[in-house]
Amino acid sequence: MNPDEIYTPSKSLRKRVLRRLVPYRQQRLLNFKIDRPIVSFSFDDCPKSAVKNGLHKLDKEGWKSTVYIASKLLGITNHLGLHMDELDVTDAHNSGHEIGGHSYSHMDLTEMPLDCAIEDVLKNRDIIRSLKIPRCRTFAYPYGQTSAEVKKHLSKEYDGLRGIISGPMIGRVDLNQIQSTPLFTGKCFEEVLHQINGLSGQNAWLTLFTHDVRESPSEWGCTPAEIDTVIAAVKASGAEVLTVSDAITKLKANSL
Numbered sequence: 001m002n003p004d005e006i007y008t009p010s011k012s013l014r015k016r017v018l019r020r021l022v023p024y025r026q027q028r029l030l031n032f033k034i035d036r037p038i039v040s041f042s043f044d045d046c047p048k049s050a051v052k053n054g055l056h057k058l059d060k061e062g063w064k065s066t067v068y069i070a071s072k073l074l075g076i077t078n079h080l081g082l083h084m085d086e087l088d089v090t091d092a093h094n095s096g097h098e099i100g101g102h103s104y105s106h107m108d109l110t111e112m113p114l115d116c117a118i119e120d121v122l123k124n125r126d127i128i129r130s131l132k133i134p135r136c137r138t139f140a141y142p143y144g145q146t147s148a149e150v151k152k153h154l155s156k157e158y159d160g161l162r163g164i165i166s167g168p169m170i171g172r173v174d175l176n177q178i179q180s181t182p183l184f185t186g187k188c189f190e191e192v193l194h195q196i197n198g199l200s201g202q203n204a205w206l207t208l209f210t211h212d213v214r215e216s217p218s219e220w221g222c223t224p225a226e227i228d229t230v231i232a233a234v235k236a237s238g239a240e241v242l243t244v245s246d247a248i249t250k251l252k253a254n255s256l
């Protein structure tokens with residue numbers, strides 16, 4: 001795909017039906033009981049603007065995020081702006097952020113033969129390993145798109161697989177399709193605040209995902225001021241902030 005081309009997953013009736021059904025297939029359920037809610041921030045792809053305006057803001061709070069890298073995008077510029085390069089990835093890792101897998105070519109894994117999809121995911125894993133970064137423990141499906149077959153294969157490789165279904169996970173998570181709420185500018189933004197504000201005292205895990213963080217962001221990103229608002233809301237909620245993999249470790253230690 002041309003990097004300037006914006007891909008949108010198919011909206012055909014068949015695909016929409018499959019998308020409704022896939023969360024119920026190949027589940028890896030974990031029931032948990034925690035006394036304090038958990039929030040995980042994730043940055044997908046990953047645009048360079050997320051470093052200064054996202055990761056560094058979290059660093060100031062003593063919080064760490066998960067950065068989902070699709071290594072074919074390293075150093076390129078597309079509708080999300082300039083992307084992180086190899087040095088940005090190693091810097092993020094060295095400062096304690098989790099580096100997660102997001103496939104090599106950032107293609108919709110449900111639109112390619114399964115063996116090609118797995119090969120693409122493993123190619124990305126190997127490139128990240130070549131940067132002297134430990135094995136990725138978690139993965140985010142490009143465009144949130146997955147299938148029962150993809151889930152089944154990737155569940156052997158990763159402790160957790162993140163999708164893009166919005167909402168907090170209360171007392172239970174499907175580690176093969178971890179929910180994640182868009183931290184996007186515009187009309188979605190009130191919803192993310194609503195979900196964070198509802199976390200206080202809940203036995204819940206909420207993951208957030210975004211892309212570029214800059215003034216005039218894409219519709220898949222947010223502004224630096226919006227990140228500040230979210231950070232303040234998370235603090236007020238009393239939630240603990242953990243990377244996706246650390247959250248999984250904690251939930252497993254508190255499983256029912």
Ligand SMILES: [Zn+2]
Pocket residue numbers: 044045102106142143
């Ligand atoms: Zn992505």
